[in-house]
Amino acid sequence: MEESDDERRTWDENQIRKYDIKMKSVPKHSFVDPIVMEIMLEGRPVIITDSKMVEPAAKWNLKYLARHMGNTNCNVIVSKDHNFKYYDDKCVQKAVRAKFVPPHKKVTMKIGEFVDKIKEMSPGGERLYLQQALTHSVGTEIVKDFLQFKWDYIKGIQKEMGWGSLTSNLLLIGMEGNVTPCHYDEQENLFAQVKGYKRILLFPPEQFECLYPHPVWHPHDRQSQVDFDDPDLTKFPKFANAMAQEAIVGPGDVLFIPNYWFHHVESLQNGGYTVSVNFWYKSKSTGAVAYPLNATQKMAIMRNVEKMLVDALRDPDEVGPLLRNLTLGRYHDFSLPPESQ
Ligand SMILES: O=C(O)CCC(=O)C(=O)O
Ligand SMILES: [Fe+2]
DSSP states (O other): SSSSSOOOOOGGGSSSOOOOOEEEEOOOETTOOOOOOOOHTTTEEEESSSSOOTGGGGGOOOOHHHHSSTTOOOOEEEEEBBOOOOOOTTTTOOHHHHHHOOOEEEEEOOOOHHHHHHOOOOOOEEEEEEEOOOOOGOOOHHHHOOOOOOEEEEEHHHHHHHHOOOEEEEEEETTTEEEEEEEEEEEEEEEEESSSSSEEEEEEEGGGGHHHHHTTTTTTBBSSSOTTTTTTTOOOOOGGGGGEEEEEOOOTOOEEEEEEEEEEEOTTTSSOOOEEEEEOOOOOOOSSOOSSSSSHHHHHHHHHHHHHHHHHSSOOHHHHHHHHHHHHHTTGGGSSSSGGO
């Protein structure tokens, strides 16, 4: 961990984790370029540069945050390794909860304590990741900075995209090398990078079958079951066909992560701590629906069917067998040419 707040202006390949995944780059354009909105309206990710969208947060180094957020009880995840796979502990099914072993601890602490801890931590040891919603409780100076964000610009995007309300802003302070494993969210995301560099691997909803998300009733709902560090291709063979879109973002960059797009996020190794602020928005409400439905709409249907079945059967273990009985020997022939049926 860097002692100082020394600003690194770039990064190199050695700081990037190595995965056996095919990749191409996410396009990167200045906020003044009309192509930004064109890409976003197509529902594709883009890195927006020079927008100064969260410029007042540029001074949010650890010292400033510790001084001005001192009294806030912050949510901090403590992990034994570099992975911070999200889980929902409000998960309703008691049976699931009993069998589920959380991969890490969630605690709360004051930011001062967090800063002291991350400075003490040794390589290969325990890691921390602060993930705190920006609310009024974070202190007046931070709220003042927040109010100085470029809201005209931000609201302009919201309007042009037809998004619903801004639901929350998460402040993320990560240690170098931390990884948020591959998952999707049910919101549109303007992900603003403030300090340090992050690499994000994105996968479109069309690649659902390559990423094998956990069932919806599972505490790891929305998270891929595939361990990128050591993919089990026997269990998850189609992961071999996954094609990532890579984005590397640094201070001042904003990445658009579309609703239902899978994303893996890593703070670059040996790059010091990272600070990011995201903006989560409700998606555009679906007006007239065009057929055939797209991959995002099909993912939403699958979520609803799964939820309904677990509700009706009252036992998550019965969902898989029922779905198999429903389709086995009945539906698979449709994809084959007539002579092989
Ligand atoms: O920055 C990270 O580590 C995760 C961020 C993320 O998943 C999100 O903003 O949706
Ligand atoms: Fe996310």
